[in-house]
Amino acid sequence: MKHDHDHILVALAGQPNCGKSTIFNMITGARQHVANFPGVTVEKKSGAYKEDGDTVEIVDLPGTYSLTSYTQEERITRDFILLERPEVVVAVVDASNLERSLYLVFQLREMEVPMVLCLNMMDVAERRGIKINVNKLSAELGIPVIPTIGRKGLGRTELKNAIRRIAEETPHDAGDWKLDYGEELEPIVRNLMDQLQLCDHLTEDFPPRWLAVKLMENDAEARRLLLHHPHAENKITGQELNATVDEMRRDFTRTRKKSPEKIIAASRYRVAGEIVDRALDRKRDSRRTLTDKIDAVVLHRVLAPIILALILFVFYETTMVYGTKLADWAFPYIDSIKGPIIGLFPPSPDLLRDGLFQSMIIDGLVGGVISIVYYVPIFLVLFALIAVLEDTGYMARVAFIMDRVLRGFGLHGQSTLPLILGGVVVGGCAVPGVMATRAMKDEKARLVTILIMPLMNCLAKIPFYILMVGLFFAAYQGLILFAISVFSFMVALLIAKLFSRYLVTGESAPFVMELPPYHVPTISGVVRRAIERSWLFVKKIVTVVALVMIGVWFFVTFPGIGVEREVQYDQLLSQAETDLRTAVGPTNPYISYLQAESLPPLMHFMERYKHARRKAVGDPSSLQKVEASFLSQNRAMFLIANKGELPGGPVDRNALKVSKALKKFEKSVRKISRERRKELVRTSWAGRLGRLMEPVTQLAGFNWRINIAIISSFAAKESLVGTLGTIYSVEKGTGAGALSDSIREAESGWSILHGLAIIVFVALFPPCLATLIMIRHETGSTKWMLFASTYPIVLGFIVACLIFQVGHLII
Amino acid sequence: MTLNELTPGQACTVLDLHMEGEQLQRLMDLGFIEGTKIRMVRNAPLMDPLDVELRGYQVAIRRNEAAHVEVERA
Numbered sequence: 060m061k062h063d064h065d066h067i068l069v070a071l072a073g074q075p076n077c078g079k080s081t082i083f084n085m086i087t088g089a090r091q092h093v094a095n096f097p098g099v100t101v102e103k104k105s106g107a108y109k110e111d112g113d114t115v116e117i118v119d120l121p122g123t124y125s126l127t128s129y130t131q132e133e134r135i136t137r138d139f140i141l142l143e144r145p146e147v148v149v150a151v152v153d154a155s156n157l158e159r160s161l162y163l164v165f166q167l168r169e170m171e172v173p174m175v176l177c178l179n180m181m182d183v184a185e186r187r188g189i190k191i192n193v194n195k196l197s198a199e200l201g202i203p204v205i206p207t208i209g210r211k212g213l214g215r216t217e218l219k220n221a222i223r224r225i226a227e228e229t230p231h232d233a234g235d236w237k238l239d240y241g242e243e244l245e246p247i248v249r250n251l252m253d254q255l256q257l258c259d260h261l262t263e264d265f266p267p268r269w270l271a272v273k274l275m276e277n278d279a280e281a282r283r284l285l286l287h288h289p290h291a292e293n294k295i296t297g298q299e300l301n302a303t304v305d306e307m308r309r310d311f312t313r314t315r316k317k318s319p320e321k322i323i324a325a326s327r328y329r330v331a332g333e334i335v336d337r338a339l340d341r342k343r344d345s346r347r348t349l350t351d352k353i354d355a356v357v358l359h360r361v362l363a364p365i366i367l368a369l370i371l372f373v374f375y376e377t378t379m380v381y382g383t384k385l386a387d388w389a390f391p392y393i394d395s396i397k398g399p400i401i402g403l404f405p406p407s408p409d410l411l412r413d414g415l416f417q418s419m420i421i422d423g424l425v426g427g428v429i430s431i432v433y434y435v436p437i438f439l440v441l442f443a444l445i446a447v448l449e450d451t452g453y454m455a456r457v458a459f460i461m462d463r464v465l466r467g468f469g470l471h472g473q474s475t476l477p478l479i480l481g482g483v484v485v486g487g488c489a490v491p492g493v494m495a496t497r498a499m500k501d502e503k504a505r506l507v508t509i510l511i512m513p514l515m516n517c518l519a520k521i522p523f524y525i526l527m528v529g530l531f532f533a534a535y536q537g538l539i540l541f542a543i544s545v546f547s548f549m550v551a552l553l554i555a556k557l558f559s560r561y562l563v564t565g566e567s568a569p570f571v572m573e574l575p576p577y578h579v580p581t582i583s584g585v586v587r588r589a590i591e592r593s594w595l596f597v598k599k600i601v602t603v604v605a606l607v608m609i610g611v612w613f614f615v616t617f618p619g620i621g622v623e624r625e626v627q628y629d630q631l632l633s634q635a636e637t638d639l640r641t642a643v644g645p646t647n648p649y650i651s652y653l654q655a656e657s658l659p660p661l662m663h664f665m666e667r668y669k670h671a672r673r674k675a676v677g678d679p680s681s682l683q684k685v686e687a688s689f690l691s692q693n694r695a696m697f698l699i700a701n702k703g704e705l706p707g708g709p710v711d712r713n714a715l716k717v718s719k720a721l722k723k724f725e726k727s728v729r730k731i732s733r734e735r736r737k738e739l740v741r742t743s744w745a746g747r748l749g750r751l752m753e754p755v756t757q758l759a760g761f762n763w764r765i766n767i768a769i770i771s772s773f774a775a776k777e778s779l780v781g782t783l784g785t786i787y788s789v790e791k792g793t794g795a796g797a798l799s800d801s802i803r804e805a806e807s808g809w810s811i812l813h814g815l816a817i818i819v820f821v822a823l824f825p826p827c828l829a830t831l832i833m834i835r836h837e838t839g840s841t842k843w844m845l846f847a848s849t850y851p852i853v854l855g856f857i858v859a860c861l862i863f864q865v866g867h868l869i870i
Numbered sequence: 871m872t873l874n875e876l877t878p879g880q881a882c883t884v885l886d887l888h889m890e891g892e893q894l895q896r897l898m899d900l901g902f903i904e905g906t907k908i909r910m911v912r913n914a915p916l917m918d919p920l921d922v923e924l925r926g927y928q929v930a931i932r933r934n935e936a937a938h939v940e941v942e943r944a
Contacts, residue, residue: 124896124899124900125895125899127895127899129891129892129895129896155926156925156926156927158901158925158926159900159901159925159927162899162901276895318890318894320894320895320898321887321894321898321904324895324898324899324903325898325903325904328901328903328906354911354912354921354928358912358914358915358921360913360915361915363914363915364915455930458930459914459919459921459930460914460915462914462918462919462930462932463914463916463917463918463919464916466932472919566892568892568896569892569893569896569897569932569935570919570930570931570932570935571896571897571900571929571930571931571935572929572930572931573900573927573928573929573930574921574927574928574929574930575927576927
């Protein structure tokens with residue numbers, strides 16, 4: 060019974076480390092889509108392929124050991140199977156770990172869904188001396204069993220064929236497979252099933268035996284199903300059923316001296332053991348595997364911390380040093396999109412001011428997006444390395460080694476990597492740090508880890524540190540940077556302890572974690588994951604950051620300096636123009652190009668010419684082309700722009716004179732424009748707020764200039780130094796030296812205490828916008844996001860005040 | 871005796887799990903069932919958690935959780 064062009068929904072389920080994602084990649088190929096399951100932070104990967112005109116959609120469900128309702132992953136898997144009703148569920152199973160895998164397979168089987176068993180990692184099983192009789196296993200379970208080696212792409216066609224075969228089998232025959240829960244429990248399960256039959260809808264919507272077993276397991280979600288199911292015409296209510304379940308469980312525990320869930324789990328393992336005994340032709344031999352040998356070194360009492368430190372050092376070096384190099388290399392290419400966008404706007408007819416809309420798009424939107432996209436190459440390297448650590452199996456060992464230390468502060472062994480990414484050592488990034496907490500199973504420790512992430516030292520704080528340290532502690536640069544990271548980490552640990560004790564409620568999840576055998580990761584798997592996660596970041600962040608960048612731009616640009624001041628700046632400009640014309644002399648043939656209205660097009664022409672030349676530099680033939688093209692556009696302007704030189708011709712003395720005078724003119728225009736810009740910032744809303752806050756921030760020694768810089772750096776901390784540059788009126792692109800000179804000049808009253816207070820405040824400064832969005836995304840809560848953005852300000856300010864005030868008492 | 875009292879290299883059999891709820895379920899899901907043979911492989915560098923082997927795979931478990939696993943020396 061096959062219709063034309065069906066849509067077949069297939070779900071992939073399996074335990075962690077069974078190679079499920081390899082199988083997913085193997086059957087879906089490149090057509091993949093990553094999103095989140097609705098309302099939760101668990102990743103939902105789906106992909107599709109076409110076959111005979113039908114679309115087969117594969118959804119990769121989270122890896123789970125079991126199907127209880129204790130964890131989000133398990134609830135998602137269960138709900139997807141029960142509510143979305145996929146045509147086929149493929150259970151991916153680690154062939155070298157058959158017994159434990161069957162424990163999950165049984166639970167899927169009980170949900171009475173059409174199934175295929177994908178017996179993966181056959182090569183690993185073989186290497187470990189395990190030989191599985193596939194036909195026997197299939198007969199025991201009553202479902203098709205397809206052996207695969209996902210890493211090598213073996214078994215792909217067979218698996219697809221089996222999926223198709225099962226999908227076309229309508230109506231699906233669940234077979235009479237049943238797990239035997241033993242003579243103690245079976246009568247009770249049957250009794251409960253009879254009671255459930257009294258609720259018609261319930262047993263129509265859910266497999267009765269599955270529901271009965273889950274109820275005896277005391278599964279909270281199953282209990283809720285009873286209550287929330289319509290029972291108007293039913294002979295028994297949900298409350299009554301729940302009371303019956305309670306009584307049955309109590310009776311059972313009292314008479315058997317064991318809770319039903321213990322019997323249920325034991326029965327599953329008993330049956331799994333029996334099936335393994337019958338279906339295995341040869342069991343694993345007990346010789347030491349390679350994993351044991353590696354662990355003997357890597358988890359050695361003395362060597363373990365040393366090896367961990369080395370690996371983390373290499374990890375950090377590679378990401379922060381080489382990733383940054385890659386980003387610096389890629390940056391000109393990313394930045395080059397600015398050119399064409401600027402080109403979209405007509406050249407400004409005003410030498411002092413860009414068009415408002417242009418300024419918003421270029422300075423606000425494009426600038427904001429570019430400053431974030433700059434980090435993408437770093438993330439690519441970072442995510443690739445994380446994938447390597449995960450795929451090899453070392454990540455679990457990191458947690459194993461570090462757990463004892465971090466647990467004391469309300470954290471978890473699995474917090475190690477997120478914290479390192481966030482910048483325990485100066486120069487991390489909180490965004491991947493927050494993202495990396497996703498692997499943590501302990502929700503409480505995970506939330507605490509996310510919340511202290513703002514206190515880590517992100518990459519964008521570094522230029523500011525360097526500036527401040529250069530100003531106040533030039534002789535001890537390295538030492539102070541080290542002290543900053545030690546200080547902020549200590550504060551972070553303290554805060555973590557406080558949060559986990561007083562703020563974040565909820566039980567810690569039990570710490571039981573598999574230490575999976577080591578694997579050699581596949582390049583394609585690593586690359587795929589790195590790209591996937593980076594893309595997720597770009598998608599999530601860029602739009603929101605762009606919007607807020609516009610907001611910040613608005614805040615530092617408006618309400619403007621008023622018509623009167625603008626007129627004064629215009630007068631300064633006309634004075635400069637007059638000076639220019641005087642310098643050139645009224646008899647110069649090019650004088651007509653130096654009139655007020657003709658100057659902007661001329662300077663725009665020169666700008667474009669300079670830009671085109673710079674691009675063509677080093678290539679004589681294209682340089683010639685550039686010259687010819689600009690010459691043909693306007694001969695006179697070209698002569699001025701080219702310092703009076705005609706290609707191959709004599710030097711035009713008049714044009715050269717104009718060119719020289721223009722250089723001086725340009726300089727004074729820049730100076731006027733800078734003064735105006737400075738005034739604009741000072742009188743902007745951000746500036747006003749900065750002044751308004753001065754009486755309070757003065758307690759920590761911050762004046763309004765620092766306040767403005769801090770306010771404007773909310774969108775991205777990269778702009779901290781840039782804003783200071785604007786405020787202290789430094790020319791763009793002149794480096795940190797000029798800035799620190801002009802700060803020193805403007806703030807001659809500053810002492811070391813000022814510097815210390817500012818550094819400490821920035822060290823504990825709230826996260827940038829991208830991090831806040833990530834926190835919102837990963838905690839699923841706006842409340843936590845707001846909290847994570849405010850507590851560091853309060854904390855940082857209090858500590859800065861303490862330093863400043865107590866310092867003054869001492870000195 | 872309980873699982874946390876074993877020294878590296880020693881083996882035991884599970885008698886009972888003295889815990890409930892999520893903790894109980896997690897351990898049972900990972901194969902800590904009455905009668906299961908467990909071998910203590912090693913301690914973490916700071917003596918906690920433990921690395922134990924059962925049913926052909928290795929699991930890390932915190933000392934205070936292992937203290938609720940009643941075992942018998944094999």
